[in-house]
Amino acid sequence: MSADNAIDVRGLTKAFDGRTVVDHIDLVVPRGEVCGFLGPNGSGKTTTIRMLCGLLEVDAGEGTCLGYDIRREARRIKLKVGYMTQRFGLYEDLSIAENLDFTARVYRLDRRQERVAAALERLGLTSRQKQLAGTLSGGWKQRLALAACLLHEPELLLLDEPTAGVDPKARRDFWREIHALASAGVTVLVSTHYMDEAERCHRLVYISYGKMLAAGTSTEVVEKAGLRTWAVHGPQLEAVLEQVESNGWMAVPFGNSLHISGDRGGDFPRWLAEHNPGLARAVHIEPIPTGLEDVFIALTQDARDTVS
Amino acid sequence: MLRKEFIQLRRDRLTFAMLIGVPIMQLVLFGYAINSDPKHLPTAVVPLDSSPLVRSIVRAAQNTDYFEFVEVGTENEAERLIARGDVQFALVFPSDFTERLLRGESPAMAVYADATDPAATGTAVSALQKLPQVALRNDLRGPLARLAPDREPFQVIVHKRYNPEGLTNYNVVPGLMGVILTMTLVMMTAMGMTRERERGTLENLLATPVRPVEVMIGKIVPYVIIGYLQVLIVFSAARLLFEVPMFGNFGVLSAAIVLFIVATLGVGFTFSTVARSQMQSMQMTMFFFLPNILLSGFMFPFRGMPRWAQWIGEALPLTHFLRIVRGVMLKGAGLVDVLPQTWPISLFILVVAVIGLKRYRQTLD
Numbered sequence: 106m107s108a109d110n111a112i113d114v115r116g117l118t119k120a121f122d123g124r125t126v127v128d129h130i131d132l133v134v135p136r137g138e139v140c141g142f143l144g145p146n147g148s149g150k151t152t153t154i155r156m157l158c159g160l161l162e163v164d165a166g167e168g169t170c171l172g173y174d175i176r177r178e179a180r181r182i183k184l185k186v187g188y189m190t191q192r193f194g195l196y197e198d199l200s201i202a203e204n205l206d207f208t209a210r211v212y213r214l215d216r217r218q219e220r221v222a223a224a225l226e227r228l229g230l231t232s233r234q235k236q237l238a239g240t241l242s243g244g245w246k247q248r249l250a251l252a253a254c255l256l257h258e259p260e261l262l263l264l265d266e267p268t269a270g271v272d273p274k275a276r277r278d279f280w281r282e283i284h285a286l287a288s289a290g291v292t293v294l295v296s297t298h299y300m301d302e303a304e305r306c307h308r309l310v311y312i313s314y315g316k317m318l319a320a321g322t323s324t325e326v327v328e329k330a331g332l333r334t335w336a337v338h339g340p341q342l343e344a345v346l347e348q349v350e351s352n353g354w355m356a357v358p359f360g361n362s363l364h365i366s367g368d369r370g371g372d373f374p375r376w377l378a379e380h381n382p383g384l385a386r387a388v389h390i391e392p393i394p395t396g397l398e399d400v401f402i403a404l405t406q407d408a409r410d411t412v413s
Numbered sequence: 414m415l416r417k418e419f420i421q422l423r424r425d426r427l428t429f430a431m432l433i434g435v436p437i438m439q440l441v442l443f444g445y446a447i448n449s450d451p452k453h454l455p456t457a458v459v460p461l462d463s464s465p466l467v468r469s470i471v472r473a474a475q476n477t478d479y480f481e482f483v484e485v486g487t488e489n490e491a492e493r494l495i496a497r498g499d500v501q502f503a504l505v506f507p508s509d510f511t512e513r514l515l516r517g518e519s520p521a522m523a524v525y526a527d528a529t530d531p532a533a534t535g536t537a538v539s540a541l542q543k544l545p546q547v548a549l550r551n552d553l554r555g556p557l558a559r560l561a562p563d564r565e566p567f568q569v570i571v572h573k574r575y576n577p578e579g580l581t582n583y584n585v586v587p588g589l590m591g592v593i594l595t596m597t598l599v600m601m602t603a604m605g606m607t608r609e610r611e612r613g614t615l616e617n618l619l620a621t622p623v624r625p626v627e628v629m630i631g632k633i634v635p636y637v638i639i640g641y642l643q644v645l646i647v648f649s650a651a652r653l654l655f656e657v658p659m660f661g662n663f664g665v666l667s668a669a670i671v672l673f674i675v676a677t678l679g680v681g682f683t684f685s686t687v688a689r690s691q692m693q694s695m696q697m698t699m700f701f702f703l704p705n706i707l708l709s710g711f712m713f714p715f716r717g718m719p720r721w722a723q724w725i726g727e728a729l730p731l732t733h734f735l736r737i738v739r740g741v742m743l744k745g746a747g748l749v750d751v752l753p754q755t756w757p758i759s760l761f762i763l764v765v766a767v768i769g770l771k772r773y774r775q776t777l778d
Contacts, residue, residue, distance in 0.1 A: 155616075155777060158620055159620075159775075159776070160616065160619055160620055160776055160777050161776050161777055161778055162776050162778050179775070180622055183620060183621060183622040184622050186620075188617075188620040190613070190616045190617050190620070192613040192616075193613065194613055194614050194616055194617025194618075194620075195614065195617065196612075196614055197612070208621070211618075211621045211622070211623050212621060212622065
């Protein structure tokens, strides 16, 4: 057990009604890092996060969170972890200040009023503190929720899709704050669907169907996936898409272009020229560096193939 | 649309169970348990004079099926049993009863009736009043036949205790206190946890280090205060509008009320740990409320119910609370008199609290 790792769990498993939702996940996050937690909907991200902070009992597996055993020391973990739920979890019929005050009391914090006032100040909501939380917009709710789970100065932040439904400006501000916290020594595990957010993380973990498929820095993840990618431009992208599907290539439409990925041995331009010379002449193909999104779509497709 | 409703109904098993369960429960309770003409009422006999004639009268009374007799030595003892609610009636035969009867002086036997619940005593009292004509028909023969003629050989003088005018208000209004508390408090607390669940605040709450006991106390205490306010309203209305007397000590009553409120809220909290939605909490509340109102002695005389229904009634805190409230207000019962009723309520609280805390999940499993 290393005190340098904020999260250090092995073989984490959870099943609901006989359906395994999280299947032997190993997760190590060093202190002070921002770890992006990625995966499609229903892949087990939320379940994993809930197990880490003691909201769900662990079916199998073991490990520590901030040095405390996740099976036996849930209460201690809760004292030092800030968890921001996917759905707004504060009281809509309490005012902003009342919500913060409630949270502070539940954690039995000292200097309560001072902390609440400071949090309001940081949020820039001092003048609106009497407003009911339910009347806030999505972006403000998210900031308030973050402020509430930072009140007790947690060492680890678990954020479950914090930026879902939040506009780009608010997302950027949010990430600035996440990085500020990380440089102050707070560890952050954040689940997201946004690739631009994934690239802002120190390391990434990708899970699908409850299984961990990739982990590492974004360059490592891309490197390990071993993919070559081409961008296809031209008028007949729909035809190209039809041609490559179910032929072992991964195709992702990107507006005016189509990204085609395949494992390193493959050579897409040659393959297309062989299978559909007419189409190959009609479009323009250029090799591009493989992006995270290409990797994740490839991983998800692989995982689905193995499951089915 | 119709299909969708049926599919949803089938998924919500608790609702479905309630839809079937409530009518069955009503059938059983109304059909078998409720009896507005209670028989076999416990009655104390004080035979200061125990001649064969007195025994004949007692036997005749027994034959009406309205009474179950226990013999006690003194009139004071009998009065105490009535005050505690252990017996419904006491028959007192004065020591010179037979002697005067034989002399043809038509002596009086005294009947003390606990009239707090007029419905429970009404028919039994009228049965008693018919006694003089029938009781001694077989005894007053031969040489004694001259005593039997047109004049009644003895008289029955009924003393209705605690509610001499037989006003139903006296019985119902104090009882309402318990019924209102049961209804509102169970419902409010039953919604407590389910509301957190439905609004999505439960997950956030569980992620904090808050303890189950803290949640339980926090959820219950506000309603103790609200419950107390309700009691004050009903109590004032009882005194001012319905002129229900208050013979007992308000302190004793208050203590009993707090105990009862805690029991009621415990039920609500336990329901809220079981129910998945606010709708289900409501249904469970109704399911709990029904036997409470029917089997506690609020609407129908407790002693009129069959044994099994009485057993269920004894388990409900409302039954004991009603006895305490009526005892304190109408009979002036003191702490010692109500104490026996507090143990079942305390036991109930213990059981419910244990179930509630066991069922309370600190996780979302």
